[in-house]
Amino acid sequence: MFWPFAAPALVVYAVLFLAPIAYSAWTSLYRWDGMGPKQWRGLKNYQILFEDPFFRSSLANTLKILFIGGTCTFAISFALTLALREMQGRLFARSVLFFPCLVNAMVFGILAGFLFSPDGPINQILHLVGITMPPKWLSTDNLFPMIVGTLVWTATGYYTAIIMAAVDQIPTYLYEAAELDGANAFQRFRHITLPMAWDVISVCAVLWTVSSVKIFELILVYGGSSTGQAPPVQTWNTALYVYEEAFPAQSTPALGMATAAALVSLVMVGLFTLILRRIMRRTAVEY
Structure with a gap:
C-alpha cells in the first residue's frame, strides 16, 4: 500500500520542486536574458559569480543572518523558556511573544521607516531625554544590523512557542525532584529541559537554517525606496541578489547568473x- 499512498505526493513534489531545480541547474550553464537565444557558458557563470x-557580500550577509541571528534568537528563546515555565500568566505572555509572527514582514519594514526616520518618534523621545545627536538608524552602515535585530525580534516568539510546547510535556515531578536536590533554575534547564526538549530544539534549528536563506521582503522594504530603488548592496543577502539579477530595474536580466x-x-x-x-543527533530520552 506504500506506492498508492505516496505516489500522488511524490508526483506533486517532482513536478513543483525537482523539475524546476533541474531546469534551473540547466539554465545556470547559459547566458540568457529570458527572451533571446541562450549562449552556452558552462561553469563560467559560477566562476563569475564567486x-x-x-x-x-550577499553570501556573507546570509551567513551572518544564519549564525549571528540564529545565536541571538535561540539564546533569547532559551532565556524566555527558563522564565516562562514557572511564570503565572505564561499563556498570555506566550501569545504576546508570538504576535509578531502573525504580521507580514513588509509591515515591519514600513513601520521601521516611520519609527526610525530622522523626525520619527524614536528620535523625538531621545531628544526629550537629552540626547541631541541620536544615531542615524537607517543609514547604510546601520541598516543591516537593524534588519537582523528585527528578524531576531520577530522569530524569537515563534521558536519560544515551539520549545515551550515541548517543555509543557515534561513531567513536573522531574523539576520537583531536582529542586529538592538543590538544583537552581539554570541547572534545571540544563539537565532537564534541554535534554528532554532536544528533538524539538533540533527541528527548530533546521527551520531557522532554511528560513534564514529565504528572507527577502523585509530587506527589500527595509532598505528600498518609494521610487522602486533597490536596497543598498551592503544589505543584500543571496535571495535579494537572485532577485536583482533576474529582475533588474535598469539593466538586462541575467537569468543564468540568477x-x-x-x-x-x-x-x-x-x-x-x-x-x-548530524551534530545535533542524540539518543532519545524516555520519561
Whole structure:
C-alpha cells in the first residue's frame, strides 16, 4: 500500500520542486536574458559569480543572518523558556511573544521607516531625554544590523512557542525532584529541559537554517525606496541578489547568473542542514 499512498505526493513534489531545480541547474550553464537565444557558458557563470564582490557580500550577509541571528534568537528563546515555565500568566505572555509572527514582514519594514526616520518618534523621545545627536538608524552602515535585530525580534516568539510546547510535556515531578536536590533554575534547564526538549530544539534549528536563506521582503522594504530603488548592496543577502539579477530595474536580466546564485544557496542550505542534523543527533530520552 506504500506506492498508492505516496505516489500522488511524490508526483506533486517532482513536478513543483525537482523539475524546476533541474531546469534551473540547466539554465545556470547559459547566458540568457529570458527572451533571446541562450549562449552556452558552462561553469563560467559560477566562476563569475564567486568573483562578483556583490555576491560575496550577499553570501556573507546570509551567513551572518544564519549564525549571528540564529545565536541571538535561540539564546533569547532559551532565556524566555527558563522564565516562562514557572511564570503565572505564561499563556498570555506566550501569545504576546508570538504576535509578531502573525504580521507580514513588509509591515515591519514600513513601520521601521516611520519609527526610525530622522523626525520619527524614536528620535523625538531621545531628544526629550537629552540626547541631541541620536544615531542615524537607517543609514547604510546601520541598516543591516537593524534588519537582523528585527528578524531576531520577530522569530524569537515563534521558536519560544515551539520549545515551550515541548517543555509543557515534561513531567513536573522531574523539576520537583531536582529542586529538592538543590538544583537552581539554570541547572534545571540544563539537565532537564534541554535534554528532554532536544528533538524539538533540533527541528527548530533546521527551520531557522532554511528560513534564514529565504528572507527577502523585509530587506527589500527595509532598505528600498518609494521610487522602486533597490536596497543598498551592503544589505543584500543571496535571495535579494537572485532577485536583482533576474529582475533588474535598469539593466538586462541575467537569468543564468540568477539561477546559479539560487543553486549555490540551495546547496549551501542543504549542506548546513545535513551537518546540523548530524551534530545535533542524540539518543532519545524516555520519561
